[in-house]
Structures are given as structure tokens and as C-alpha cells.
Amino acid sequence: MTMVDHAATSRTAAAAGGPDHDVIVVGAGIIGLATARELLRRGRGVTVVDPDPVSGASRAAAGMLAPVAEVVWDQPALYPLMVESGRRWPGLAAAVAAESGREVGYLANATLVCAGDAADRRHLTELAGLQRDLGMAAEPIPAAEARRREPALGPGCVGAVHLPGDHQVDPRRFCAALLELLGPRVRRARVAGVTFAGDRATGVRLADGTELRGAEVLLAAGLGIGDIAGAPPEVAAALRPVHGEVLRLQVPERLRPLLTRTIRGVVHGRPVYLVPRADGTVVLGATSREDALPGVLAGGVEQLLRDARRLVPAVAELELVETIARARPGSPDDAPLIGRIGPGLSVSAGYFRHGILLTALGAALGADAVTGAPPDPRFAAAIDPTRFPTRRNETP
Amino acid sequence: MTMVDHAATSRTAAAAGGPDHDVIVVGAGIIGLATARELLRRGRGVTVVDPDPVSGASRAAAGMLAPVAEVVWDQPALYPLMVESGRRWPGLAAAVAAESGREVGYLANATLVCAGDAADRRHLTELAGLQRDLGMAAEPIPAAEARRREPALGPGCVGAVHLPGDHQVDPRRFCAALLELLGPRVRRARVAGVTFAGDRATGVRLADGTELRGAEVLLAAGLGIGDIAGAPPEVAAALRPVHGEVLRLQVPERLRPLLTRTIRGVVHGRPVYLVPRADGTVVLGATSREDALPGVLAGGVEQLLRDARRLVPAVAELELVETIARARPGSPDDAPLIGRIGPGLSVSAGYFRHGILLTALGAALGADAVTGAPPDPRFAAAIDPTRFPTRRNETP
Structure with missing residues (x-):
């Protein structure tokens, strides 16, 4: 840990009748934790509040850092965010590993996207055209060549696209490293509401009634924002739970290494991915359900x-x-909501399927909001947290 | 609890220089526990030894009491055991419930066996002929009639056989009730070996070196028998692990009741079963693997x-x-090994897929062996524990 400890600053502020805390971050998923680290780096005091850190979408996530594979037609606002965040990930992973003294599971092992039938192959080939039009590396290769690179691929893979720039991190290890370096700055408690003096946020009220006074409050609780009194209603209303099943499989010794890079696929139109970890496990997922059922569904498995x-x-x-199975906080246009909502109150949420990939950029943009730095003009419109007005705010 | 407590007897024996324990039962699966209860009922003192009661096959089992559905061609020695044990189950379930004051999950809710394709239907119809030849109730019905009785059945069920006499028990609840009524007679420890004086078993040696002296030892540890020094080698050699995956599924409120009776099936030649419990869960299983892999396999799921x-x-x-996934102790002919092996030493093991069904009869036959009662002549040959000589015992 080479960072400056600002507990002293906070104590001084409290003694002077000011807030007890500098920045209160609500939510200890990967976004809340990485933003808290970035705020520390910028010399701010930070308190993160969460009843059960890393128990939501960050716990389930496979950790693909896939700015290319995640490209979907007609989301031009999202592509630059993904590319920039992907560019920042190697540095973030190295820094967090160094600061925490922990392995974070970053692997630059590329991605193969496989087609399960001829229609899937046509879809992937067309998508590779878009990816290349965006300046991304996407190389269609025959199935035989894909099998040469990954012998575990079977005849069900009828064609593939090689994406050398799509990597992975182990979100559980990365978050464990963030928890390690944040240490006692992470407080296990549930936030019931934001407190205000006039229109200025002054801190949070915990479920047990305790009030924490803070100079700034950052809401990074994902779907949990909907349960926090005083949270901006247009933010809560913009988020919907998108559930998905994730399986972890252990490769027996006799079959190792099963895969040397991430295999994504489209099989009869359905997405699927297999992410091989250095520890011999494979993370399998890609279901997406908006049925409000929180458990693991047999059909998804x-x-x-x-x-x-x-x-x-x-x-x-x-x-x-x-x-x-965990719910991802989906936003209407798949891009996050990051920025200042009002005096003393900012938000960083709605990362949908891109939470892990966008962490590197999102932490910086969230810290910008909290510290009052102007939003990066390249991304300001895409992430504007007020871009989805609730119905009652619309002009009739 | 209306049983006589024989701890006093055991203490007297110990004071006189005799064994500390009357009967030592090694293994607290459903067989060991039910046999221990039967021995108590017969006025014997009992100590059951197991490091982790009900953690093996009994924990995974679905609990079908299915003397009819379990009929397989060419196992004439097994049918009478299954029929007799099925006949005894209602009485055993009621007695254990009364003695323990616990619900044991016995449900007399019949079974439908469904065919997944035309070949499966022909197989099931032929099997129903054998079942009826054995005097069992087995009524082939059209798929439409099966769906009338169980509306959750889909078009994939192309024909069915109704088995009114195949019921179910919840093995976890039943074993919990047995543990309750046996109380401190169940000792959590691992047995390392049987001790002998000459050819007479005198008790067991625990893994921590403690010796327990017993007038009689009953080995009911299933596959664990292979790890007990001094256990009869022909018994250990006759048992092989047959693994199987079992899934537990929760029926959401809006779909209840999903099923009112057990659905078994043969789908493209593969067996499958769905056992609905009163608590809204469904137990799903039927895989059978002899690959020595103890975990849950993705392919099985x-x-x-x-x-x-x-x-x-x-x-x-x-x-x-x-x-x-748990291993069932398979025997070469699918029937158990129950009986006296030598002075002071008996065995009750190798119940394979029939462990829960055969518990009612097996507990009685095991208690007969321990108490020196002659084996029931109807079953003696079928269960003879010495019927599979090890190779070194065979005449060349």
C-alpha cells in the first residue's frame, strides 16, 4: 500500500463539526470498490458501505474483458466506452495487484467466437465486418483452423472469429484484492436512505438508524439503488434486473488444459461462453432473463x-x-449512468453486461463526478445519468 | 420413545470385564440406522459409529419405494425381497414417526412410468407384462390418460404404465427421525478396523486408536467397508461404487402442484425419475456411472x-x-449381502439402487444375523454374504 491515508483528514473534519466522512460510497460491488480505490488515489477519504460486499452481479460475472465480442449492432455510444475501458484494464489490473499484494487473475489470452450452425456463422461474419469497421481486430477463420488452435472444439463449431484483443480478469480475485487494499474503509451495513439538508446530500442513514455524515455520497449499489430512500427516482426507474445463470466447472487433471483462451459462441442464435481460468476451472454462462426470478433456473442450466x-x-x-444466478442492472440503452445528480450526490450504476469491462473507465468517470471534475467530453452524453427522465418529469 | 434402554445392561457387562457395548453397528446410513433401531426393539443395546451420519447414498437418494418399477428382467432372486420390503414400509414409516415424534415423508402417491418414444413404449409394455406375471399391479395406459391424471406431462410422453403400489419416503427426513430416536447411541467417529480374539470379532478400533469392545459387530458401512481393516475381503471385493447425480428442484408457487405422484420414465432408452415431495420440491435423478468420479458431472446434469x-x-x-452425487454400493447381482460372516461379525451392505426400498426388510434380516436368528429361508440364498467368493478363494 503506497497510498496516503486520509483518515486524519476525516477526523479533523469531524472535530470541526463537518462531516465524519469525506466520500461515502454506497455499494461494494466491483464498481463501488474500484471507484473507492480511484478516489483514494486522488487523495480523498473514502468509506464504502455494503451489508455483503461482492455478493451481487460481480460475484457471478465471468470477467470477460471483451470490447470486441460485446459489440452489438446500433450501439455507437457504447463502443468508445468499451474500447477505452479495455485499453485501461492492463494498467488497472497491474496496479491493484501491486497495491494489494494479491493475484487478480488478469489473463491476456484472446477469444475465439464459434458458430454453432451456418446461420450463426453468417451472423458472426457480418458482425466481424462491423467490428473491423470500428477499427477492431476480428479475423474470421475456418472451423479447422479454430480446432487447430483449440483442439477441444468439436464438430459443432462450424466457423469462428478470432479476437486477439478480448481478455479476462477473475472478478472474485480482483474484488478480493480491492477489499484487501481498502481494508477497514469498507463498512458492513445496509444503507436505508440518503440524508439531505435542503437539496444538498449530507450523508446516509443506515438500516439501524445510524447516520453517517459525508461531504459527498456516491450511489454505486446497482439495483439496490431502488431500495434507498432519497435516491434519484429517474436513476432507480432506469434500472431493471436482468438475471442470468453462471456455472463453474472443474476440468479433471486428465483433460487439462481443456482450453487456452475464452470460447464464446452463438449456437442456434443463443449466446454462450466458456472462460478458462488459470486454476483449472471454466466459467460457463450467457443466459439472460427478465422474469424477475432470482434463482438458478433448471432450463437455463x-x-x-x-x-x-x-x-x-x-x-x-x-x-x-x-x-x-445474479441480476445485472440493465439500463434502457445498455450504457451506464455515471455522473453528478445534485449537490453532494453522484451515481455510478446500470452497467448491465459490461460491468467488469467498464470498471476501469467507470471508476475514473465516477471519481470525476464525485470530485467535481467535468465529465470527459468523449463520454459525457453516453453516460449522462439524467438521460432517462421518469414519466412524471416528461412534458405531456 | 417406548423402547427399553439397555445402557444398564451394557454397564453391567463392562463392570464384569465383558464388552463395553452389546452390538456395535458400523455405518449410519439408512441401513445401519434402521438396523440399529430394530436391534433396540429386540432388546439389544446398540452403538452406531460413523464420522458423518447420513452423508452417503442415503443423503442423495430420492426415496422411491418401488418394488414394481424397479423390476429388471432376469433378477428372480431380487423380486421377493423388494415385494416383501415394500409390504413392510407403511408399518416401518408409521412406527419410526411415532417413536421419534417426527414426520418421515412417507407418501402413498403411486407412480406413472412414461415412455419418451415408441421404442421406450414397447419396452415398458413388455416390462409391464413381466410385472403382471409376477403378480404385481402394472396397468399400461394411453398417453392422453396419463396427461389427464398428471396435466404437467407434455407431448414427449407417448405412453405410460400406472403402478399404484409404488410409493415414496423422504430418506433425509426418515434418517433424521432415526437419528432422533437413537440419540446418543450414535457416536461420531471413524472406524479403522475390526478387532479379533482368535477368529472371534471383539469390537472395533477407531481412527484415533480408541478400542470399543462389543459382543457383536455389524458392518453396515456400504462402500466404507473396503476401508475397514479386518472386514471380510470377499464382502469388500463384491462392492463397487456406482455414482449417480441427483438434482433437487423447487416448484414456484404459480406452478403448484406440478405433479401429484412420482413420474418415472424411459427416454430414448435412458431412465429418469421425478419424485414430487409434499414440500414443493421435486427430486430428479437416475444417472448411473462406474467411472470412479465422485463429483457431479455436467453431462449427467x-x-x-x-x-x-x-x-x-x-x-x-x-x-x-x-x-x-453419491456412490451406491453395487453388488454383482444387484441384491444385498446380509448375514453372519464369522463369530461376532455380521454384515449388511451392497444394496445398490434398492437401499431405501430394502431398508424395511434389510433391517430385520440384519438384526436376525446379529442376534443369531436363522436367516429367513425365503431370502437366505439371495442375500448370502459369502455368495461372491474372492478369486483367491475359488478352486482353480
């Missing part, structure tokens, strides 16, 4: 296993060691 | 979900709340 096995037949021989 | 969904499409909408 079956679909993931079936589609993954089509691309990588040995999936059937792996041990299923974990099933988990 | 996918197969079970796919085949179950073919018969009951709503399976996809259920929450997957548990995946578990």
Missing part, C-alpha cells in the same frame, strides 16, 4: 450445458462445482 | 434435465436448488 457441449464436447466430462 | 423436460416441460421453469 440445461441450455448452457447443451450449447457449450455443442462447441466443446468434453464439457460433459467436467465436474459441475457451482451454479449461481 | 444436462441429461437429467433434458430427459425430464421431455416428459414434463415445466421442469425448465423450476429452480435448481441442489446438485449432489
Whole structure:
């Protein structure tokens, strides 16, 4: 830990009748934690409040850092965010590893996207055209060449696109490293509401009634923002839960290494991914449900296993060691909501499927909002947290 | 608890220089526990030793009491055991519930066996002929009639056989009730070996070196028998691990009741079963692997979900709340090994897929062996624990 400790500053402020805390970050998912670290780096005192750190979407996420593979038609506002955040990830991963003394599971091992049938192949080839038009590296290759690079691919892979720039991090390890370096700055408690003096946020009220006074409050609680009294209603209303199943599979010794890079796929139109970790596990996912059911659905598990096995037949021989489902906070245009909402109150939420990838940029943009720095003009419109007005605010 | 407590007897024996324990039962699966209860009922003192009671096959088992559905061609020695044990189950379940004051999850809710395709239907119709030849109730019905009885059945069920006599118990609840009524007679420790004086078993040696002296030792540790020094080698050699995945699914409120009776099926030649419990869960299983891999295999999970969904499409909408795999102790002819092996030493093991069903009869036969009662002549040959000589004992 080479950072300056600002606890002294906070104590001085409290003694002077000012706030007890400098910046209060609500939510200890990957966004809240990485933003808190960035604020520390910028010399701010930070308190993160969360009843159960890293228990939401960050816990389930596979950790693909895939600015290319995540490209979807007609989301021009999102591409620059993904590319810039991908560019920043190697530096962020190295810094957090150095500061915490922990391995964070960053692997620059590329991605192959496989087609499960001829229609999927046509779709991927067209998408690779868009990716290249955006200046990204995306190389369609024959199935035989894909199998040469990854022998575990089976005949169900009928074509592929090689994406050398899409990497991965292990979100659980990365968040554990952030928790380590933030240490006692992370407080386990539930925030019930934001407190105000006039229109200025003055801190938060915990579920047990305790009030924490803060010079600045950053809401980074994802879907939890909807449960916080005083949170801006247009932010809460813009977020919807998008559930997905994630499986963790253990590769038996006799089959290692099963894969040397991330395999994504489109099988009969359905997305699927297999992310191999250095520890011999594979993370399997890609379901997306808006049915408000929080548990692991049997149908989702079956679909993931079936589609993954089509691309990588040995999936059937792996041990299923974990099933988990978490809700991602979806925004209407898939881009996050980051910025200042009012005096003393900022937000960083709605990262949808891009939470891990966008962490590197999102932490900086969130810290900009909190510290009053003007939003980066390249991204300001895309992330404007007030761009989805609630119905009652619209002109009739 | 209306049973006589024989701790006093045991203490007297110890004071006289005799064994500290009357009967030592090694293994607290459903067989060891039910046999211990039967021995108590017969006035014997009992100590059950197991490092982790009900952690093996009994923990995973679905609990089908299915003497009819479990009929397989060419196992004439097994049918009478299954029929007799099925006959005894209602009485055993009621007695254990009364003695323990606990619900044991016995449900007399019949079974429908569904065919997944035309070949499966022909197989089931032929099997129903054998079942009826054995005097069992097995009524082939059209798929439409099956769906009338169980509306959750989908078009993937192309024919069915109704088995009114196949019921179920919840093995976890039943074993919890047995643990309750046995109380401190169950000792949490690992048995390392049987001790002998000459050829007479005198007790067991625990892993920590403690010796427990017993007038009789009953080995009911299933596959664990292979790890007990001094256990009869022909018994250990006759047992092999047959692993299987079992899933527990939660039916959401809006879909209840999903099923009112057990659905078994044969789908493209593969067995599958869905056992609905009174608590809104469904137990799904039927895989069988002899690959020595102890974990839950992804391929097994996918197969079970796919085949179950073919018969009951709503399976996809259920929450997957548990995946578990346990080894059943398979014997060469699928029937158990129950009887006296030598002076002071008996065995009750090798129940394979029939452990729960055969518990009612097996507890009585095991208690007969321990108490020196002659084996029931109807079953003696079928269960003879010395019927599989090890190779070194065979005449060349």
C-alpha cells in the first residue's frame, strides 16, 4: 500500500463539526470498490458501505474483458466506452495487484467466437465486418483452423472469429484484492436512505438508524439503488434486473488444459461462453432473463450445458462445482449512468453486461463526478445519468 | 420413545470385564440406522459409529419405494425381497414417526412410468407384462390418460404404465427421525478396523486408536467397508461404487402442484425419475456411472434435465436448488449381502439402487444375523454374504 491515508483528514473534519466522512460510497460491488480505490488515489477519504460486499452481479460475472465480442449492432455510444475501458484494464489490473499484494487473475489470452450452425456463422461474419469497421481486430477463420488452435472444439463449431484483443480478469480475485487494499474503509451495513439538508446530500442513514455524515455520497449499489430512500427516482426507474445463470466447472487433471483462451459462441442464435481460468476451472454462462426470478433456473442450466457441449464436447466430462444466478442492472440503452445528480450526490450504476469491462473507465468517470471534475467530453452524453427522465418529469 | 434402554445392561457387562457395548453397528446410513433401531426393539443395546451420519447414498437418494418399477428382467432372486420390503414400509414409516415424534415423508402417491418414444413404449409394455406375471399391479395406459391424471406431462410422453403400489419416503427426513430416536447411541467417529480374539470379532478400533469392545459387530458401512481393516475381503471385493447425480428442484408457487405422484420414465432408452415431495420440491435423478468420479458431472446434469423436460416441460421453469452425487454400493447381482460372516461379525451392505426400498426388510434380516436368528429361508440364498467368493478363494 503506497497510498496516503486520509483518515486524519476525516477526523479533523469531524472535530470541526463537518462531516465524519469525506466520500461515502454506497455499494461494494466491483464498481463501488474500484471507484473507492480511484478516489483514494486522488487523495480523498473514502468509506464504502455494503451489508455483503461482492455478493451481487460481480460475484457471478465471468470477467470477460471483451470490447470486441460485446459489440452489438446500433450501439455507437457504447463502443468508445468499451474500447477505452479495455485499453485501461492492463494498467488497472497491474496496479491493484501491486497495491494489494494479491493475484487478480488478469489473463491476456484472446477469444475465439464459434458458430454453432451456418446461420450463426453468417451472423458472426457480418458482425466481424462491423467490428473491423470500428477499427477492431476480428479475423474470421475456418472451423479447422479454430480446432487447430483449440483442439477441444468439436464438430459443432462450424466457423469462428478470432479476437486477439478480448481478455479476462477473475472478478472474485480482483474484488478480493480491492477489499484487501481498502481494508477497514469498507463498512458492513445496509444503507436505508440518503440524508439531505435542503437539496444538498449530507450523508446516509443506515438500516439501524445510524447516520453517517459525508461531504459527498456516491450511489454505486446497482439495483439496490431502488431500495434507498432519497435516491434519484429517474436513476432507480432506469434500472431493471436482468438475471442470468453462471456455472463453474472443474476440468479433471486428465483433460487439462481443456482450453487456452475464452470460447464464446452463438449456437442456434443463443449466446454462450466458456472462460478458462488459470486454476483449472471454466466459467460457463450467457443466459439472460427478465422474469424477475432470482434463482438458478433448471432450463437455463440445461441450455448452457447443451450449447457449450455443442462447441466443446468434453464439457460433459467436467465436474459441475457451482451454479449461481445474479441480476445485472440493465439500463434502457445498455450504457451506464455515471455522473453528478445534485449537490453532494453522484451515481455510478446500470452497467448491465459490461460491468467488469467498464470498471476501469467507470471508476475514473465516477471519481470525476464525485470530485467535481467535468465529465470527459468523449463520454459525457453516453453516460449522462439524467438521460432517462421518469414519466412524471416528461412534458405531456 | 417406548423402547427399553439397555445402557444398564451394557454397564453391567463392562463392570464384569465383558464388552463395553452389546452390538456395535458400523455405518449410519439408512441401513445401519434402521438396523440399529430394530436391534433396540429386540432388546439389544446398540452403538452406531460413523464420522458423518447420513452423508452417503442415503443423503442423495430420492426415496422411491418401488418394488414394481424397479423390476429388471432376469433378477428372480431380487423380486421377493423388494415385494416383501415394500409390504413392510407403511408399518416401518408409521412406527419410526411415532417413536421419534417426527414426520418421515412417507407418501402413498403411486407412480406413472412414461415412455419418451415408441421404442421406450414397447419396452415398458413388455416390462409391464413381466410385472403382471409376477403378480404385481402394472396397468399400461394411453398417453392422453396419463396427461389427464398428471396435466404437467407434455407431448414427449407417448405412453405410460400406472403402478399404484409404488410409493415414496423422504430418506433425509426418515434418517433424521432415526437419528432422533437413537440419540446418543450414535457416536461420531471413524472406524479403522475390526478387532479379533482368535477368529472371534471383539469390537472395533477407531481412527484415533480408541478400542470399543462389543459382543457383536455389524458392518453396515456400504462402500466404507473396503476401508475397514479386518472386514471380510470377499464382502469388500463384491462392492463397487456406482455414482449417480441427483438434482433437487423447487416448484414456484404459480406452478403448484406440478405433479401429484412420482413420474418415472424411459427416454430414448435412458431412465429418469421425478419424485414430487409434499414440500414443493421435486427430486430428479437416475444417472448411473462406474467411472470412479465422485463429483457431479455436467453431462449427467444436462441429461437429467433434458430427459425430464421431455416428459414434463415445466421442469425448465423450476429452480435448481441442489446438485449432489453419491456412490451406491453395487453388488454383482444387484441384491444385498446380509448375514453372519464369522463369530461376532455380521454384515449388511451392497444394496445398490434398492437401499431405501430394502431398508424395511434389510433391517430385520440384519438384526436376525446379529442376534443369531436363522436367516429367513425365503431370502437366505439371495442375500448370502459369502455368495461372491474372492478369486483367491475359488478352486482353480
